[in-house]
Amino acid sequence: VNRDILHVDMDAFFAQVEQRANPALEGRPVFVVGRPGKARTVVAAASYEAKRLGVKSGMNLPEAKALCPAAVLVPADTSKYVDISERIFQELQAFSPQVEAASVDEFYLDMTLTAARWGGPLVVARDIKKKVLDLFRLTCSVGVAPNKLLAKWAAGRNKPDGLTVVRPEDVAEALERLPVSALAGIGPELRGTLRTLGVLTCGELARHSVGELTAHFGVLGYKLSAMGRGEDHAPVAFASQEERPKSVGHTQTLPRDVKDAESLHTWVFLQAERVGARLRKKRLAAHTITLILRESSFVNWSPQKRWRLPTHDGREIFQRAWSLFPEKLRGRPLRLVGVSAGDLVEDRQLPLSPDDQKQRRLEEVKDKINNTFGSFTLLPARLKGVK
DNA sequence: TCTGGGGTCCTAGGACCC
């Protein structure tokens, strides 16, 4: 039941990539942000020079600047990070076929059957760190443990550039006084409810009555109890069974709250066009469309519907999304709009009417131009001046 | 000039079918 699991966690990934790409940023505090200079923007990633001053991912810009006035703001270049992430993933496959990308900057490897060939999991961990540094000039932190839950926790213990091993015989003692929220999967809500039960640490969670946990959390109670003991049976996927994404979406916090239907229409249309373009690029189409809305009060809405015919056409996605707009919200100020496409299928066999086929060829030409010259070089007339 | 944007997973309840 104990495996040799490695968690590879890139250190301040976006910020580090930007520092390597621009020597002027080396050694300086860097904020990678979505839209520099715009209202309502947050820090997507902070370099360690800024993190040491207390800046965290997700922090709003005024707060982050107050902590670190010297920071250099760099706009996020997501496709660059995705590209490097994919190349790291390729390199990791040399160590084990059982390697999984948990996010753009995190990977799990199951070395149970393969570590011996390389001299054991600790040697593998060192080799991986060296390889990532040599090939990409990037540091990462690695955790070695009997399962994914503990490997992820271990990787976070000595950041940046860390290497932490958790042996099975040390688990109980290591978790005894650990706050429950130190484990991935226990966020603010669960932590709060657990506190009302008198459970603050993993040790207390492990000893708590499973009956009471399931009474409060349902089936999640069993999982929480296991987490308190540091148990986790989730397998690491194989690189060969790479799955198609489950959803593709775009949301945007608007420069200022919007309540008139005309502007709203335009903003939702922009998100729908973005989603359509990405679906077509991936050769996917969606059965389910979700309209995502956030009121200025931060109340969220996400009406969704499944259609029998999948689509990847921006206009059609917009029509479907717009049809979901809740009556109750008409005229109420909204701060965020988004469109998400789910229930995805490959688009090869999309049934198309002759009109659709003409439209499809037009879209393909448009996509080609946009893919070559940048997104939204060509876009519907109604979006002019919006983006 | 408070609180981003990309996702995954899970639960619950109702409709519907057998």
Place this chain on the structure above:
DNA sequence: TCTGGGGTCCTAGGACCC
């Protein structure tokens, strides 16, 4: 003069992650 139970699909929405 009485309405079970299992399976699946659909939708809403929350929690959590980086």
